[in-house]
Amino acid sequence: MPTHTTTTHLTIAFIGGGNMANALIGGLIAQGQPAAQIEVVEPWDEARARLLQSFGVTAQAAPGAALARADLVVWAVKPQTFRDAAHAAAPHLPTTALHLSVAAGIPTASIARWLGSDRIVRAMPNTPALVQRGMTGLFACPEVDSAGRAQVEQVIATTGQWLWVEAEAQLDAVTALSGSGPAYVFLFLEAMEQAGIAMGLPATQARQLAVATFQGASALAAQSHEAPEVLRQRVTSKGGTTHAAISHMQAQGVPEHFIAAIRAAEQRARELAQEFGE
Ligand SMILES: NC(=O)C1=CN([C@@H]2O[C@H](COP(=O)(O)OP(=O)(O)OC[C@H]3O[C@@H](n4cnc5c(N)ncnc54)[C@H](OP(=O)(O)O)[C@@H]3O)[C@@H](O)[C@H]2O)C=CC1
Numbered sequence: 147m148p149t150h151t152t153t154t155h156l157t158i159a160f161i162g163g164g165n166m167a168n169a170l171i172g173g174l175i176a177q178g179q180p181a182a183q184i185e186v187v188e189p190w191d192e193a194r195a196r197l198l199q200s201f202g203v204t205a206q207a208a209p210g211a212a213l214a215r216a217d218l219v220v221w222a223v224k225p226q227t228f229r230d231a232a233h234a235a236a237p238h239l240p241t242t243a244l245h246l247s248v249a250a251g252i253p254t255a256s257i258a259r260w261l262g263s264d265r266i267v268r269a270m271p272n273t274p275a276l277v278q279r280g281m282t283g284l285f286a287c288p289e290v291d292s293a294g295r296a297q298v299e300q301v302i303a304t305t306g307q308w309l310w311v312e313a314e315a316q317l318d319a320v321t322a323l324s325g326s327g328p329a330y331v332f333l334f335l336e337a338m339e340q341a342g343i344a345m346g347l348p349a350t351q352a353r354q355l356a357v358a359t360f361q362g363a364s365a366l367a368a369q370s371h372e373a374p375e376v377l378r379q380r381v382t383s384k385g386g387t388t389h390a391a392i393s394h395m396q397a398q399g400v401p402e403h404f405i406a407a408i409r410a411a412e413q414r415a416r417e418l419a420q421e422f423g424e
């Protein structure tokens with residue numbers, strides 16, 4: 147899968163100019179998308195100021211006539227505010243626009259009902275998109291043709307890798323694995339740093355050791371043909387230090403708890419659909 151490509155400068159409207167919109171806009175600008183061909187609706191003054199300062203993008207506080215030229219509309223609002231945002235923006239959007247939602251949980255059926263359009267792709271990106279190392283899961287409604295999929299890929303490619311899932315329900319699994327996943331990694335990094343400090347290392351060294359270990363192990367797993375289980379066994383010398391740590395984790399049920407935690411995220415994605423998809 148390629149990790150970047152050349153954009154053909156669609157006019158892209160973002161509804162919501164928060165964290166995820168900033169990650170996508172940053173990637174687009176870095177790949178040559180003109181700021182003048184990005185429209186943003188963002189009610190929060192400070193967020194609009196950040197977009198102008200970071201990317202030279204002038205955002206509007208409310209939907210208006212500028213949205214009429216959008217080829218692609220990226221929905222980057224919270225699931226809780228999606229329906230209200232859709233009702234406010236829909237009258238200003240061209241009926242021909244392709245819609246790309248990054249909202250967790252909210253199904254295409256709800257979005258289609260709110261917008262009166264079936265040309266919808268759902269994406270579940272993650273925050274490493276900010277450094278062009280993102281991972282995104284994509285699902286397209288049957289009404290989206292190959293040209294529409296290619297337009298979405300042009301945008302998502304500016305943030306890193308992507309894959310398409312066959313069934314919309316699988317996006318909840320993507321959300322739980324890679325959408326929320328960076329937070330799991332950061333939690334592990336926090337714990338490793340704390341352990342390093344407790345064992346007498348300076349905080350900066352503890353963090354460097356932890357972050358470099360995640361980077362190196364991830365790179366090894368990405369390049370290796372072996373399963374993570376085999377790579378783990380190669381680190382685990384008989385009667386050695388790794389065995390002591392892994393045995394402790396297994397005795398405490400860490401793998402089972404970790405899997406249960408990810409399933410809780412998947413369940414929350416389903417709940418978001420029920421709570422905010424009506
Ligand atoms: N953060 C992440 O790691 C990921 C997030 N997502 C999804 O991305 C979406 C956005 O998340 P995130 O960027 O973190 O959230 P943010 O809160 O950072 O951004 C959402 C922005 O939308 C603004 N907003 C609220 N109402 C409207 C409206 N009616 N019209 C336009 N803008 C509005 C909010 O303003 P205000 O604060 O004033 O309400 C806020 O600035 C969510 O649906 C989330 O599920 C997906 C993958 C990863």
Ligand SMILES: O=C(O)[C@@H]1CCC=N1
Nearest residue numbers: 250321324325326327
């Ligand atoms: O926590 C959330 O709901 C969003 C979706 C995935 C990452 N952040």
